Amino acid sequence: MSGHSAIYGDRFTKVQGARSSTQTGAKAQYYPTGPPENETYNPTHPATYDLTNLPRRSQTDYWIMLCKIDTATSKCQIAAISRDTGVARIPLCVASPAFLHPSYFPIDPFHLFYENCMPFVWDTWTTGSKPRERVHIPADKIEALGALVGVAYKTLPPVFCGTIRDPHLKRQSQYKAYEWMALLHWYILPMGLELEFDFSVLNNFSYFVEAVQTAMMIKSHSQNDLKALQGIINTFLKTYEALYVGNDPTKILRCCLCVFQLVHVPIHISWYGSIRNGSQATIEREIGHAEHQIHLKTHPFANLENIIVKNEMVRVVQLYHPTLSPLWAKDRTFASPLPSRSWKLSQALRINKLQMTKHTLRSRISEVHPGRQDSYNLTRDYRWFEVRRGKGDALLVVLMPLSNRSKHPPQTSTHQFAEAIAFYLLSYLGQERTVVVYTPLEGVNSPLKTVRRGKGDALLVIFAIETASVSNLVGIWEAKDSGNVYVLRKHPGLEMLDTSQCGLPHGLEKEADDGETDDS
Incomplete structure (x- = not known):
C-alpha cells in the first residue's frame, strides 16, 4: 500500500485524503469526515463521510488495481496509479490463496x-x-x-x-x-x-x-x-x-x-x-523467544517445529491437570463465615508479602534506577486494592467494623476500593483464615469515562475482610489540594510488553492478568 503518499492512503477504505493548504504541492494526506471550505481546499473530496458506512476496499478492487499496475508500460504510469489508488505493488506473501484484502493487513x-x-x-x-x-x-x-x-x-x-x-x-x-x-x-x-x-x-x-x-x-x-x-x-x-x-x-x-x-x-x-x-x-517478542530456543543451525525450522509441538503438548496437559501448572495455587476458602465473637486472634503479625492467585501484595519496595539524581531509596508505598464483586454487584465478603462490634454485626460490604493497614492470621477450631484490615475509599464516583475517584474516610473507621475477597491490586494518585484519591487500575496494554519494556528491574517479575477489568 502507498500510505501517506497516495490520495487514498487508508488501506482499509476508499476514503479520499484532504489537503490543509491551497499552495502548489500540498498533499491530500489528512482524513477529516467533513472538511471545512471543501469546495476551495478540496474540490474533488466528498462533503462528508458517514463513519458508520464508509466505502470499504475489497479483494476484487485490489486485484483490478494490481492488474493495472502489471500492464503499466512505464515507471511514471505505475507511480500515477499508485498515487491515485493507494496500491503500490503485490507483496510476495500475499500471492497465496489464503490472502484476503484488506483483512490481511492488521492494525498494530x-x-x-x-x-x-x-x-x-x-x-x-x-x-x-x-x-x-x-x-x-x-x-x-x-x-x-x-x-x-x-x-x-x-x-x-x-x-x-x-x-x-x-x-x-x-x-x-x-x-x-x-x-x-x-x-x-x-x-x-x-x-x-x-x-x-x-x-x-x-x-x-x-x-x-x-x-x-x-x-x-x-x-x-x-x-x-x-x-x-x-x-x-x-x-x-x-x-x-x-x-x-x-x-x-x-x-x-x-x-x-x-x-x-x-x-x-x-x-x-x-x-x-x-x-x-x-x-x-507481540510478534517480535515471540520471534525473540523462539530464536533463543533454536540451537540446531543445520535444521532450524525442524528444531522450531519440535519446540512448538512440545510447548503445545505441555499446555494441553496442564489444561487436563491444572495442578501441573506453575500458576496454579489452592485457595483456602470457608463454606460459611464464622461468628465474629468466636474468632480468636492467634498472631498479631504484619505480613510483608502475601501471595495471591495473580497479584503480589507488599507494603514497600526499594528500587535503584541508574542515571537519576534520586536513584537511591526510591521507595514505593502501595497498599490499595479492589474488592471482589459477586452476582448483582454484591461483594463476596463479610464486613466487620473493628470498633463496637456488638453494636455493628457483620454485614455485606459495599466498599469497592480500600487501603490495607495490616494482615492477620485468625485461628478457630484448627482452621486458619487470613484477613486484611483496611480503611475504605468513600464516595467513589466517575467524573469522566474510565476515571474512578473518591476520598479517604475522615472518621478513620477500620474494617476487616478475608483476603480471598481482594480482587486486584491497584495504584492511586492523590490530589493534595482537593483530597481526591484517583484509582489506577492495571491496564491491559502492559500485557503486551515484557519486563524490560515495562521499565521493571530484572529481579522483579511482571505478573500476568488474564481477567478483564470491570469499569462499570
Whole structure:
C-alpha cells in the first residue's frame, strides 16, 4: 500500500485524503469526515463521510488495481496509479490463496494507540496549537502536570511498570511506550481535572481512553460489544474534529491518518478475535523467544517445529491437570463465615508479602534506577486494592467494623476500593483464615469515562475482610489540594510488553492478568 503518499492512503477504505493548504504541492494526506471550505481546499473530496458506512476496499478492487499496475508500460504510469489508488505493488506473501484484502493487513495497536495517536495528541496540546485555541494547554499547566507525573510512581505498584518520567522535560528523550501508556490510561485525565484543563478537551480524550481500554481488554466481544465500541470511537472522532479543526481548513492537518484509523478497530476485532493479535510487539517478542530456543543451525525450522509441538503438548496437559501448572495455587476458602465473637486472634503479625492467585501484595519496595539524581531509596508505598464483586454487584465478603462490634454485626460490604493497614492470621477450631484490615475509599464516583475517584474516610473507621475477597491490586494518585484519591487500575496494554519494556528491574517479575477489568 502507498500510505501517506497516495490520495487514498487508508488501506482499509476508499476514503479520499484532504489537503490543509491551497499552495502548489500540498498533499491530500489528512482524513477529516467533513472538511471545512471543501469546495476551495478540496474540490474533488466528498462533503462528508458517514463513519458508520464508509466505502470499504475489497479483494476484487485490489486485484483490478494490481492488474493495472502489471500492464503499466512505464515507471511514471505505475507511480500515477499508485498515487491515485493507494496500491503500490503485490507483496510476495500475499500471492497465496489464503490472502484476503484488506483483512490481511492488521492494525498494530501497540504503535497506533501508544506511539502514534498519544504522542500526536500530546504535541497538539503543547506545540501544535496556539495559546488562544481551546485545545491548547498552557505551558505552566503542562509543566505542573509533568512534575506531578514525575513523582506519581510512589503510589504505583512496581508489578505494573517502572517509574514514569516527566513528559514535559523528557518528551524528546526517547519517551518509552509504557510511559505513554501510563499517561493515557492513568494520569492525564485525573491530573487534568485537578489542574483545570478545558473540560471539553478532557471529555473528548476520555472517549479515546475508553476505546483503547475496551479494545485491548482480554475478553470475548459480542456484536453488541463491537457496536458499542464503534459508537465510542465515532463519538470521539466527531467531537475531535469539531474541537481540533472547527471551521478552519488550515487545521485539517490535525486529522492525521493514525487518528482516523481508530475507526477500523472494531472490524479488526471481528476479523482476528482481538486487536492484540496484530501487535508487532507481540510478534517480535515471540520471534525473540523462539530464536533463543533454536540451537540446531543445520535444521532450524525442524528444531522450531519440535519446540512448538512440545510447548503445545505441555499446555494441553496442564489444561487436563491444572495442578501441573506453575500458576496454579489452592485457595483456602470457608463454606460459611464464622461468628465474629468466636474468632480468636492467634498472631498479631504484619505480613510483608502475601501471595495471591495473580497479584503480589507488599507494603514497600526499594528500587535503584541508574542515571537519576534520586536513584537511591526510591521507595514505593502501595497498599490499595479492589474488592471482589459477586452476582448483582454484591461483594463476596463479610464486613466487620473493628470498633463496637456488638453494636455493628457483620454485614455485606459495599466498599469497592480500600487501603490495607495490616494482615492477620485468625485461628478457630484448627482452621486458619487470613484477613486484611483496611480503611475504605468513600464516595467513589466517575467524573469522566474510565476515571474512578473518591476520598479517604475522615472518621478513620477500620474494617476487616478475608483476603480471598481482594480482587486486584491497584495504584492511586492523590490530589493534595482537593483530597481526591484517583484509582489506577492495571491496564491491559502492559500485557503486551515484557519486563524490560515495562521499565521493571530484572529481579522483579511482571505478573500476568488474564481477567478483564470491570469499569462499570
